[in-house]
Amino acid sequence: MNRWLTWAWVAFLLTLPLWMEDQYFLHILITSGIFTIAAMSLNLLLGYTGQLSLGHVAFFGIGAYTSALVSLGFDLELTDTYTFVFAPRPVWVAFVAGIVVAGMSGWLIGKISFKVRGAYFVIVTISFAEVVRLVALNWVDLTEGPMALNNIPPFTLAVPGVWELAFFHKLPNYYLVLAVAIVSYVTVRRLVHSRIGRAMIALRENEPLAASAGVDVTRYLVLAAIVSAAMAGAAGGLYTHYIRIVDPDVFLFIYTVTMVIMVITGGKGTLAGPIVGGLIFGILPEVLREFASPEVQWIIYGVFMIMIVFFLPNGIVPALSAWWNDRFGATPSAGGPGTGLPDLEAATRTAGEAT
């Protein structure tokens, strides 16, 4: 059943722009899609390794700034006599550069932050995001600071000399975001169903036990951080070439909070959770906008977050699948997300093979 649902969902999203002509709605879907990708990346850390990173927006912003700068080109006065000039590169190159640089910062930050756990980890990650934001704000020579980087080129698709399409319109951006979202989803899915994923889940459930069973804790955590950061960087790159302006506000803590709300509401540690949460919190503000000021919206968000923790601590997706199984008595899907002990059997099997 799950498989059919997935395909139906993909088909629905693929054909959506054909019968949904409203450009504004398409815009909302694009931005929700970008945030959904970011939420999926956060879910890898928060849901599968159990580490609450509250600095995730740093990777999003690093991806956005790197991609913008590589596509615009920049020059840096390194000494009085020598200026490093970086010529503008094609947008696709810039996009990949954004992903790589974000992944590298994920490695660096992971290496440092995973020395600590719990509350300490949370605070270190926040600190990183704030430091990066202040650098973006103050390194005016490179980032233009609060004046923002403007006129960032959009993505282009071209057959050299024959045909070229710059993504100024919503439609190509929509399909691009959808494609990146699918790639991200498949990446996360393959990762968490692999040996690596089982190691991550094992150390989420019981770190000392996982470590004593031979799981190299730091290695897997850093690996998760790299993949997660790279994916968030991709989301940042999509954002920057779609909105075409980027300022230090992309690093605001509130965006991290938005991602966290998306993951928690949808269901952390489930594949579908961030998508459900991403769509709800992508579309909800637009619905609320009609009859509520931004402050009231945020108050509703805050209260909603508290309610979710109180009444649906595992999120919507696990609650729905539990309801579905109750109702229709289907066999619980293998390693059912949110069941608390995902795929213990498979984990034991692998452990057996490994020895």
Add this chain to the structure above:
Amino acid sequence: MDQFLQHILNGTILGGTYALLGIGLTLIFGIMRVVNFSHGELYTFGAYIVYLFAMVLSANFFVSLVLAMVLGVVLGAAIEFVLLRPLRGASIDTTMLVMIGAWIALQNTEQLVWSGVAKSITHPFPAEPLILGPVSVSWVRVFVFAVAVLLIVGTHLLIHRTRLGKAMRATFQDRETAALMGVNIGAIHTATFALGSGLAAAAGALLGPVFVVYPTMGDLAALKSFAIVILGGLGNFMGATLGGFILGFVEEMGAGYISSGYRDAMGFLLIIIVLVFRPTGLFARKERVG
């Protein structure tokens, strides 16, 4: 050299209020195991209460300060009672998310009530600074520092000299055993959260007249409190006091000798450095990771 002395003085004065913020947060974490993300909102709340009474209702400035602290205590107790009491025993991540929710809701309520425009509070102190040889300091800052020190000493006495303080320390050391000895853990939690919140509100009330008051002022205050608490080790009272002063010095020196744009980054860099080299804080006595 004069400049250096001036930085030392400014750092000390700033450190006093930072210490207040840090002590509140560290008590809440140490005794309740809650990472209080709404801490900065209590700071903002304190500042707005002073604005409300002193500026809107034209009450006496000092009376307004006292009211801000009292109402901060009340709000803290209410938050603990409604949001945290039902979650006692829940994981640290769960309470952290609830406190993030409370933070967002409170901050935007302030924004809704007071609008985003920054407000200033006039204070009854003379405008000419107090000149001490080569350095000078404004009277209002001297007052702020004196009150902050009084509050720190008062809190210290409360924890070390009263029955309530003894019960708090017992809860900090071993919750189960304390409960077995007849300590009402629920009441201790409410008292702790109210006390911590009152100190944050006091810091906001004191700094409101020095700077300006705006709805998001609590964000940086909260992040700085985290920095202070990390410096001192989570749950360590003396550590938080010293941590507050250290952060004050580092920020002043950083702003004076490196770049004022990076003033607010100093705290975060300090956190990262401390956690890389001494993950349990500068003054930790025992293992606290977790």
